[in-house]
Structure formats: structure tokens, C-alpha cells
Amino acid sequence: MDAEIFNETKNRILAMSLVHERLHQSETLADIDFADYVRKLALGLFRSYGVNPSRVVLTIEIPSLTIGVDMAISCGLVLNELLSNSLKYAFADGRSGEIGIAVSFNGSRYDIEIWDNGIGLPESVDLRGNETLGLQLVVSIVENQLRGTVAVLREKGTRFKINFTEARQKHSRVSLDDKIQ
Numbered sequence: 720m721d722a723e724i725f726n727e728t729k730n731r732i733l734a735m736s737l738v739h740e741r742l743h744q745s746e747t748l749a750d751i752d753f754a755d756y757v758r759k760l761a762l763g764l765f766r767s768y769g770v771n772p773s774r775v776v777l778t779i780e781i782p783s784l785t786i787g788v789d790m791a792i793s794c795g796l797v798l799n800e801l802l803s804n805s806l807k808y809a810f811a812d813g814r815s816g817e818i819g820i821a822v823s824f825n826g827s828r829y830d831i832e833i834w835d836n837g838i839g840l841p842e843s844v845d846l847r848g849n850e851t852l853g854l855q856l857v858v859s860i861v862e863n864q865l866r867g868t869v870a871v872l873r874e875k876g877t878r879f880k881i882n883f884t885e886a887r888q889k890h891s892r893v894s895l896d897d898k899i900q
């Protein structure tokens with residue numbers, strides 16, 4: 720059990736460190752290529768869990784999109800938790816299947832779906848009353864940081880639907896003439 724907790728913590732750190740890596744490779748130092756980030760995060764998780772990509776296929780559908788660092792960290796942690804759950808539980812006993820990530824963006828609205836066609840999330844698992852840290856973290860980040868919603872569908876596997884609107888940051892201007900009082 721300690722090894723599993725260590726691995727989960729390592730993967731959470733990986734999700735955040737990838738944001739910083741992508742940021743340093745970015746031209747603006749404020750935004751990162753979201754599709755590239757998600758691809759690297761997912762492939763890193765496949766390696767971390769020792770999943771054979773010929774047994775569990777990864778499908779990623781993300782348009783060319785850049786996002787801010789804060790949103791990338793939040794989305795990365797959510798994706799890390801949900802992909803980790805799929806990799807650990809959906810294809811138990813050597814089953815084959817598919818894991819998918821789809822992102823769409825319309826104006827300022829993001830729709831993210833993370834799904835698998837594995838054994839499915841048991842009906843007894845309640846997103847808001849769950850005892851697992853991972854799903855608590857997902858709900859908390861989506862609702863409190865991204866100010867969005869998360870829903871789960873349990874047909875032909877498990878599908879998480881996350882929706883949120885990009886929060887525009889307000890920047891205040893301070894002139895050199897302003898005095899500190």
C-alpha cells in the first residue's frame with residue numbers, strides 16, 4: 720500500500736512538473752500547448768503504471784489550444800487522477816480496451832471528457848461522498864478552482880464530463896506616480 724501511495728504522489732508531482740517544463744519551452748512564458756501537455760502526461764502515466772499500449776489504446780482528441788499555467792495545473796491534476804484510476808482499475812485481469820481524452824473549446828467554455836471502456840465505476844462510488852482522495856481531489860479542483868461541474872456516466876465503462884468557463888483575470892495597473900501610504 721505504501722508503494723501505491725508513493726506512486727500516486729509521484730504522478731501528481733509529474734503532472735505539475737510537466738506544466739513547468741512546457742512553460743519553459745513556451746514562447747510566452749504564460750501559456751502552454753494543452754494538447755502537447757496532455758499527451759505527455761498521459762504517456763507518462765502509461766509508463767508509470769507499466770501499461771502495454773498495444774493492450775490499452777490511448778485516444779486523444781484536443782484541438783490546437785494554449786491555456787494559462789494555473790488552468791493547466793488544475794486540469795493536469797484532474798486528468799492525472801482520472802487517468803490513473805482508469806489505468807489501475809478499468810482493465811483488471813489483463814483486459815484490453817481504450818482510454819480516451821477529448822477536449823472542446825467554444826469561446827470561453829471548455830468541455831473535457833475522460834473515458835474508458837473498462838469494467839466501469841461501481842454504482843456505490845459517489846463523487847461527493849467518496850472516501851478516496853483522488854476523486855475528492857477531482858471534485859474539489861473542478862468545482863472550487865475551475866468553477867465548473869463534473870459528472871460521471873457509467874455506461875460501457877466510465878465517462879467523466881467536466882465543463883467550465885475560462886475565468887478572465889483582472890489585472891490592475893499601477894503607475895510609477897502612485898505613492899505608497
